[in-house]
Amino acid sequence: xxxxRAHFENFRLLxxxxxxxxxxxxxxxxxxxAENETGKTTILTALQWxxxxxxxxxxxxxxxxxxxxxxxxxxxxxxxxxxxxxxxTTRNGARTxxxxxxxxxTATETVSGNTWQRGASTAKLFDLTDRGALPLEYADNRLRSxxxxxxxxxxxxxxxxxxxxxxxxxxxxKRQRVENAIKSLLGLSVVEDAAKHVRQATMDINRKVRExxxxxxxxxxxxxxxxxxxxxxxxxxxxxxxxxxxxxxEEQYERLSKKIEEALAKGDRTDLVNRLNKVKAQRKRDxxxxxxxxxxxxxxxxxxxxxxxxxxxxIERASMLLEKLRATGQIPNQTxxxxxxxxxxxxxxxGESLTADDPDGLRRRTHIQHLIDASQTVDETQRMITDxxxxxxxxxxxxxxxxxxxxxxxxxxxxxxxxxNLEDAGAEEAHIDVKIAEIPxxxxxxxxxxxxxxxxxxxxxxxxxxxxSFKLExxxxxxxxxxxxxxxxxxxxxxxxxxxxxxxxxxxVLRVFEHTLERLKKEELARVSELMNEVFLDMIGSDGxxxxxxxKAVISPEFDIVVYGPDNRLLSPDRDLNGASRxxxxxxxxxxxxxxxxxxxPNIIDTPLGxxxxxxxxxxxxxxxxxxxxxVLFLTRSEIAGTxxxxxxxxxxxxxxxxxxxxxxxxxxxxxVRSLQVLRCDCSYNTTCxxxxxxxDVAEPTKPSTTEPEFLEALx
Amino acid sequence: MSERLTNPFVTMEINxxxxxxxxxxxxxxxxxxxxVADLDRKPFPRMVDFWFISLCVAVSKxxxxxxxxxxxxxxxxxxxxxxxxxxxxxxxxLIAIAETGNPEVVKEPRRVLEIANGLAFxxxxxxxxxxxxxxxxxxxxxxxxxEELLP
Numbered sequence: 001x002x003x004x005r006a007h008f009e010n011f012r013l014l015x016x017x018x019x020x021x022x023x024x025x026x027x028x029x030x031x032x033x034a035e036n037e038t039g040k041t042t043i044l045t046a047l048q049w050x051x052x053x054x055x056x057x058x059x060x061x062x063x064x065x066x067x068x069x070x071x072x073x074x075x076x077x078x079x080x081x082x083x084x085x086x087x088x089t090t091r092n093g094a095r096t097x098x099x100x101x102x103x104x105x106t107a108t109e110t111v112s113g114n115t116w117q118r119g120a121s122t123a124k125l126f127d128l129t130d131r132g133a134l135p136l137e138y139a140d141n142r143l144r145s146x147x148x149x150x151x152x153x154x155x156x157x158x159x160x161x162x163x164x165x166x167x168x169x170x171x172x173x174k175r176q177r178v179e180n181a182i183k184s185l186l187g188l189s190v191v192e193d194a195a196k197h198v199r200q201a202t203m204d205i206n207r208k209v210r211e212x213x214x215x216x217x218x219x220x221x222x223x224x225x226x227x228x229x230x231x232x233x234x235x236x237x238x239x240x241x242x243x244x245x246x247x248x249x250e251e252q253y254e255r256l257s258k259k260i261e262e263a264l265a266k267g268d269r270t271d272l273v274n275r276l277n278k279v280k281a282q283r284k285r286d287x288x289x290x291x292x293x294x295x296x297x298x299x300x301x302x303x304x305x306x307x308x309x310x311x312x313x314x315i316e317r318a319s320m321l322l323e324k325l326r327a328t329g330q331i332p333n334q335t336x337x338x339x340x341x342x343x344x345x346x347x348x349x350x351g352e353s354l355t356a357d358d359p360d361g362l363r364r365r366t367h368i369q370h371l372i373d374a375s376q377t378v379d380e381t382q383r384m385i386t387d388x389x390x391x392x393x394x395x396x397x398x399x400x401x402x403x404x405x406x407x408x409x410x411x412x413x414x415x416x417x418x419x420x421n422l423e424d425a426g427a428e429e430a431h432i433d434v435k436i437a438e439i440p441x442x443x444x445x446x447x448x449x450x451x452x453x454x455x456x457x458x459x460x461x462x463x464x465x466x467x468x469s470f471k472l473e474x475x476x477x478x479x480x481x482x483x484x485x486x487x488x489x490x491x492x493x494x495x496x497x498x499x500x501x502x503x504x505x506x507x508x509v510l511r512v513f514e515h516t517l518e519r520l521k522k523e524e525l526a527r528v529s530e531l532m533n534e535v536f537l538d539m540i541g542s543d544g545x546x547x548x549x550x551x552k553a554v555i556s557p558e559f560d561i562v563v564y565g566p567d568n569r570l571l572s573p574d575r576d577l578n579g580a581s582r583x584x585x586x587x588x589x590x591x592x593x594x595x596x597x598x599x600x601x602p603n604i605i606d607t608p609l610g611x612x613x614x615x616x617x618x619x620x621x622x623x624x625x626x627x628x629x630x631x632v633l634f635l636t637r638s639e640i641a642g643t644x645x646x647x648x649x650x651x652x653x654x655x656x657x658x659x660x661x662x663x664x665x666x667x668x669x670x671x672x673v674r675s676l677q678v679l680r681c682d683c684s685y686n687t688t689c690x691x692x693x694x695x696x697d698v699a700e701p702t703k704p705s706t707t708e709p710e711f712l713e714a715l716x
Numbered sequence: 717m718s719e720r721l722t723n724p725f726v727t728m729e730i731n732x733x734x735x736x737x738x739x740x741x742x743x744x745x746x747x748x749x750x751x752v753a754d755l756d757r758k759p760f761p762r763m764v765d766f767w768f769i770s771l772c773v774a775v776s777k778x779x780x781x782x783x784x785x786x787x788x789x790x791x792x793x794x795x796x797x798x799x800x801x802x803x804x805x806x807x808x809x810l811i812a813i814a815e816t817g818n819p820e821v822v823k824e825p826r827r828v829l830e831i832a833n834g835l836a837f838x839x840x841x842x843x844x845x846x847x848x849x850x851x852x853x854x855x856x857x858x859x860x861x862x863e864e865l866l867p
Contacts, residue, residue: 287752294755297855298745301862302765304803309866310772311807314814321819381823388822392806405863412859 001086001146002630003047003602004100009079010067011046013039013659015677021602021632022652023085029625029650030632033640033685034657035666035694039678040606040634047604048156050080050105051143054121056152065116067109070676076109083128086146087600100128101136103143147601150184153177154590156604178589179559185597186524188517195513202506203229206486209499214490221486228479235472242465249458256451263442267435270445276432283425290418293411300411306404308395319396322389331386339368522557528589528596529555535627536588539619540581550577553585561589579611584620591627602630609639618643625650637694640685647685656683658692668693723799724825725808730767730833732792733784739844740766740792743854759847759855764797766843767836768804769862774839775811776865781834798829808832 003021008014017039021030034040045058054061067076082103107121125139136142147155183189206229209222263269300306308315325331342348343365346355353361354368400406483503490500533553542548550571552564563571563585571577573585587608594601603624609617621643624631631650640647647654658679660671669690671679681691688694732740741747744763749755760766774781799805812821812828815835821827846861847854 290752291755294752294855295761297859298755298759298761298765301759301769301855301858302761302801304801306862307768307772307804307807310776310862311811312867313778314775314811315807317817318810318813318819321813321817325819381820384822385819388806388809388819392803392810395803395806395810399867403866405866408859408863 001084001601003604003632004083004085005081006043006047006050006083007079007081008043008046010071010076011049011078011080012042012066012068013676013678014042014046015068015675017043017657017678017680019043019655019680020653021630023630024652025629027650027652028628028630029621029647029652030630031640031647031651031654031685032632032634032657033637033654033683034634034678035636035659035662037662038657038659040657042678044156044604044606044634046080047082048152049121050082050103050123051147052149052152053105053123053140055149061118065109066107066118067111067116068676071109071111074111076111077106078109079104079106084146102126102128102133103139148184150180151601154181154185154593154603155601157590157606174561175559178555178561181593182525182528182555182559185593185599186520186528187597188520188524191513191517191520195510195517198506198510198513202503202510205499205502205506209486209490212499214499215492218486218489221482221489224482225479225486228475228482232472232475232479235468235475239465239468239472242461242468246458246461246465249454249461252454253451253458256447256454259442260444260447260451263439263444263447266439268444269436269439269442272432272436272439276429276436279425279428279432283422283429286418286421286425290415290422293415293418297411297415300404300407303404303407304395305400305407308397309399309404312399315396322385325385326389330382331389339372343368343372524596525555525557525559528592531596532561532585532588532592535591535623536585539584539588539616539623541615541619550581553588555589561585580613580616583608583611584616587620587624591624594629595627600629602632603628604632604634606634607636607639608633609635609643612639614642618646621646621650635685644686651685654682654684656681656692662694666694668695723796723802723805725798725805725829726795728795728798728826728829729791730764730793730798730829730836731784731789732767732833733837734788734790736837736840737790737792739840739847743847753852756853756855757851759858762797764793764800766840767793769858770839770843771811771832771836772839773842773862773865774835777839777842779835779838779842781815781831782838783834784837811835 002023004023005021006019008017008019010016019032022028032040032043045056048056049066057064066078083100084103085098085100087098102125104124104126105121106124107118109116109118123139123143125136125142126133127136183192203226206222206225210219210226212219214222322331338349343354346353346361348354348364352364354365355361356365487500487503490497532555536542536553537550540550542550549565550563551566551568554562554564556562561573563573563577565571565576573582577585587605590603594603605624608624609620612620617639621633624633625646658667658671658681660667660673660679661676663669663671671691673679679691681689683689683692740763743758743766744760745755745758746762747758749758760769773779798808808828809822812831813819815831821831843858843861846857849857
């Protein structure tokens with residue numbers, strides 16, 4: 001099908017808007033030029049609502065108001081009409097005629113202030129013939145068969161939503177989206193459903209055996225098969241549930257790992273806080289050390305060594321004078337107490353007797369006593385000099401080699417080291433503070449705990465999965481044995497031959513369907529994959545011979561879109577690809593799928609060129625135009641910039657939309673209406689008129705538009 | 717031995733020219749120093765240490781003792797501090813002996829202290845000059861200057 005025209009009434013900003021689309025196969029591109037807040041997304045939503053019903057409304061119908069936000073009347077009737085053409089297929093499959101249809105969806109909203117109420121919308125479908133619009137029955141069903149709802153994201157997409165095929169929190173969800181899109185568009189679901197029907201039919205025939213007059217053994221086998229079938233169905237359901245649960249756990253594990261990795265790349269807050277505390281504690285210790293050393297420095301100025309060195313001249317002179325006194329015996333030595341002690345003991349240091357009984361001892365004793373008496377007669381002055389001589393001896397000792405300079409050098413070394421440590425600690429503290437400030441407040445420890453739980457759950461599910469698979473395998477083997485037994489007994493007795501024949505046919509047909517499905521999956525998937533790769537590499541201008549990083553994009557048998565770099569290195573589409581390449585990849589997938597399916601359908605894409613520039617931007621426009629049956633692009637002026645040459649070649653229609661609320665900030669001229677609604681003009685991508693002329697537009701050639709003379713006329 | 721014997725200056729005091737009073741306060745830690753920066757600005761643990769270093773500098777530089785005639789003085793240091801640590805009492809006596817050439821000067825503690833005080837205030841302007849060169853790093857400036865004076 002191809003869109004021909006659309007009319008919108010009272011659908012939010014679209015109070016009364018007509019759009020027409022190019023159906024020319026050679027110029028299949030319709031450009032709707034519109035800036036932000038000019039109804040692009042609303043048009044996309046309105047078209048989907050018209051074709052798919054209330055389920056297509058964002059966030060669910062009950063939450064989505066349709067009438068304009070400034071609606072003043074008590075009720076609003078909302079209508080969207082979509083005219084489209086489709087090829088009717090005859091019974092033998094040949095395409096014969098092109099017919100036009102009109103889908104009309106309406107709803108009525110009761111509005112009261114900020115609240116509103118709306119019943120279910122109604123859809124009508126008309127056959128647009130030469131005789132007028134003829135109503136058709138089952139509008140929704142017919143529309144669904146023309147544009148299957150599961151393909152909504154393929155036909156209607158915006159630059160961000162397109163990424164859902166490669167960007168999602170869950171691998172399972174991405175895989176499911178890709179699988180659904182491929183199966184629906186390639187008709188694989190039909191074969192799958194057929195296989196299910198045949199399987200059900202075979203089960204029904206087996207049940208008939210029990211009710212037939214076949215032998216008891218055959219009936220027993222049939223009953224067993226029935227029980228096993230139920231068990232198999234239960235086990236298969238259980239297996240699917242467990243597999244999905246395991247996949248979810250694994251995805252959760254991956255997601256949490258990614259979060260932890262990202263958070264850790266910026267730094268572990270807890271670790272950093274601990275590190276900061278350690279640095280602070282060390283700095284506190286170093287502060288105390290520095291204070292101690294500064295005090296020690298003061299004490300160093302009090303040192304005896306310093307005084308000894310500074311006073312050396314005077315000390316040596318005084319010392320010399322004292323030595324002279326000592327030499328003349330004016331300074332007694334310190335042997336008096338020792339001598340007195342010996343006299344008390346009665347024995348000399350040399351061991352001789354000092355007792356008065358012995359004549360020699362008495363002689364020695366008398367001599368020593370004389371020496372003691374002489375010393376004790378020294379006067380007060382001599383005593384003071386003597387005190388100084390002996391008390392100050394330490395001060396008068398020769399200066400050590402290193403002296404005070406050595407002590408000062410040692411202290412300075414310590415002070416400099418501690419000052420450096422403090423400087424480093426200060427810098428580290430500041431660095432850690434900055435890092436902590438940069439880290440989002442994520443509790444990494446909690447994430448790690450969650451990851452641990454996800455891993456454990458995943459392992460538990462894996463265990464259940466393994467046991468269920470084993471049971472399923474046994475059940476299938478038992479079923480096969482029971483089937484062989486049943487068939488043997490059916491043949492033995494000659495009774496139930498008809499049923500045996502039906503069962504054989506059923507199982508043969510089932511095998512055919514299963515093989516067909518496998519072959520289709522393999523072959524069609526390969527075709528989509530190859531074309532997607534070709535379109536994608538073309539879009540991004542990747543050339544392996546010139547050392548491009550992206551070498552290949554494929555759809556895996558598990559329906560994952562994967563990208564390879566040099567040496568077949570796997571690249572993650574949502575992590576290793578830039579924004580432009582990611583958009584290009586999803587657009588390539590959508591275009592390849594539509595092309596391989598040979599379904600004629602429009603691709604309506606909102607702001608597809610965001611984050612793109614230069615070659616990639618132009619190349620995406622060209623590829624999209626070449627591979628789509630009908631392409632509708634909603635583009636801003638900045639997206640258009642640089643693609644004008646291609647629009648010249650492919651655009652069959654260009655429409656410009658303007659939001660009058662942008663006056664006077666962004667619009668040059670006062671708009672003809674002041675209500676909240678989108679205005680349309682027929683200005684092309686490179687022309688402007690009174691309605692759409694904007695301030696701070698992107699640089700673009702300003703050749704007069706077709707509507708400008710009328711505008712000038714009006715001015716005159 | 718009694719304190720009287722180890723510290724003959726215990727009953728005396730150091731009188732300093734009034735012009736140095738502010739300097740004594742400014743460069744002594746006894747007026748308050750709780751941080752490294754304070755300690756580096758105030759090199760001397762006590763005022764007596766400032767006095768003693770000035771004395772050492774004067775001796776080292778071979779300066780003549782200053783006289784206080786007609787100069788207003790104030791009591792800067794109490795007697796017990798003069799001989800603390802103890803070896804300083806010996807140092808003062810040795811300086812006096814060297815200055816007078818007479819060991820018997822030691823029996824006149826007041827004379828010993830007078831000689832020391834004269835020398836200390838002869839040396840103090842030199843010390844102050846260095847301390848004021850970089851007030852925030854006074855202790856380093858002083859240490860470097862003392863190192864240069866060493867034989």
